Amino acid sequence: MKNFRALSVALVSALTLTGCGVIPGTGSDTRTVRIWLMQDSVSDDFLKRFTTSYEKDNPSVELDVTFQEWTGIGKKVMAALESGKGPDIIEVGNTQVAQYAESDALLDLTLESVRDLGNEQWLPGLAEPGSINGSQYGIPWYAANRVVIYNKDLFADAGITAVPRTRAQWLDASEQLDDNGVQGIYLSGQDWYTLSGFIWDEGGDLAVERGGDWQATLDTPAALRGMAFYKELQAHGDGPKAADEQTPPQAEVFAQGNVAQIIAVPGAATVIEKANPDLKGKLGYFPVPGKTAERPGSVFTGGSDLIVPEKARQRGAAIEVVKALAGTRWQTDLARTMNYVPNKTSLAGVLKDEEGTAAMAAGAARGRATPNSPQWAEVEADNPIKTYMTAVLQGKNAARAARQASERITDVLARG
Structure with a gap:
């Protein structure tokens, strides 16, 4: 998530001895x-x-x-x-x-x-x-x-003078931007961290614990609403439906200059500007919008x-x-x-x-954060959420795909 210079530090200092329970000079x-x-x-x-x-x-x-x-x-x-x-x-x-x-x-x-x-x-x-x-x-x-990183010039060219603060405004802006060779938003089909925020905003969750047992909940009405919003937003660009945000790296796609928005940590701006110095000073940021203007959307x-x-x-x-x-x-x-x-x-x-x-x-x-199960790392190792998202974006029945993914995740969580 971060691009910081490597460190190799081990600091040990010998100091004068004082303090509670310590004999000075020893x-x-x-x-x-x-x-x-x-x-x-x-x-x-x-x-x-x-x-x-x-x-x-x-x-x-x-x-x-x-x-x-x-x-x-x-x-x-x-x-x-x-x-x-x-x-x-x-x-x-x-x-x-x-x-x-x-x-x-x-x-x-x-x-x-x-x-x-x-x-x-x-x-x-x-x-x-x-x-x-x-x-x-x-x-x-x-x-x-994650926040939304946007190209200020493309927003201005589209006549958008204020960043969106609600989901509805965000969809309208993304649709307006998605024109004349510009992608309104580049959102990969398997960005499940971003999907998680949309699910939480709807009152859903990835999995819940009941009576000591974990059960995946992608097939609940709330979670399905989160996926439906993801699908609608993702359609305002050309992000791949069967890949995540690293395939190809979305910051490099944005750096080509014809993408209006991506959802990423602010540090991605460093990668973007290095790949395309012409974008320096032209990047803006806003929180992922929520369902109302009173508060931003949920994020991982x-x-x-x-x-x-x-x-x-x-x-x-x-x-x-x-x-x-x-x-x-x-x-x-x-x-x-x-x-x-x-x-x-x-x-x-x-x-x-x-x-x-x-x-x-x-x-x-x-x-x-992700479900607080010790087995959640195993879920991510072969992530059924990604497969589910691709299926929905490719036109498969969302409820059926969500149920299948939930069953797989529940099986993994039960191994503990």
Whole structure:
């Protein structure tokens, strides 16, 4: 989702020893908090600022940060949790918390989330996946979600002077733009994350838990209405019906100059402008429109939570570091540095001067995450939702295709 320069940072500082329960002048009493962050999640400058400041304020603590690759991280985290020899803090994808919590190897951070971290203001798309059976195991850290990126020149040429704020306005604008060799919107047929938002807006869901069992719900009337809207919107462009947004990469298609809109994270603008420098200064952003103008549409929220292993060697010190990273000061710094959405809706104002990120933050307030089942990753591995979407866009019976997809997903979710 992000295009940031690679990082290779491991910061360890030896500092003067003071503090509660620590004997001054005894080097062996320094507590080293080991942290796993994901590659490219933060910049070199941000990490240096945080580490220097935190160690200055907490001279009995030093931070040892190691960066991990996303590929294969699930098995590596599970092994660390089981062995008790892993790090004290781990950054994980927000939708991964459930599979780690299932191991009973995560520290319950419910008290800290209520007492110290203002959990009532957290973005739902980060907070809900981190909460399992009423206990908070994942502390929201940062978020990113899709917005509409549009070509300002093509909007002006079509006589559109205001960005759409409702679904109806969005459909009208997309139809008006879809003319004279211009695609009103480029929307691939298997962009199931975008479909999820439309389903949520209709009051539906991808799957629900009933009595401890998960059941897919693509065949409900609400979910079918979400798919019907997707089909209507997708028709105002030439996006492939049997491929996702990476086949071909939609940012590269947009960069050709004859596409009015795509649905993507704001960072896609970097790819677009690199491919076509003539588009610099000509890109605009707005939140995915909702059914009414009062609030934007629902969107899938990606991002990261922070977890603390139950067997963490420096559990108390780790909790304090997590509280700092998730607190207002460093959330503000992280959001401005990395163009992320901060973990609280109350902090959205810190992004008001960044058009793309501000649009993202507006949508994040209505963000959601995928079903909180430990088996959901298996659903995505061979995703029946994509097959279902293609079938509907190619004219197959939507209710029948949705029922078939729901049955397949329910079977996968039952394997746990």
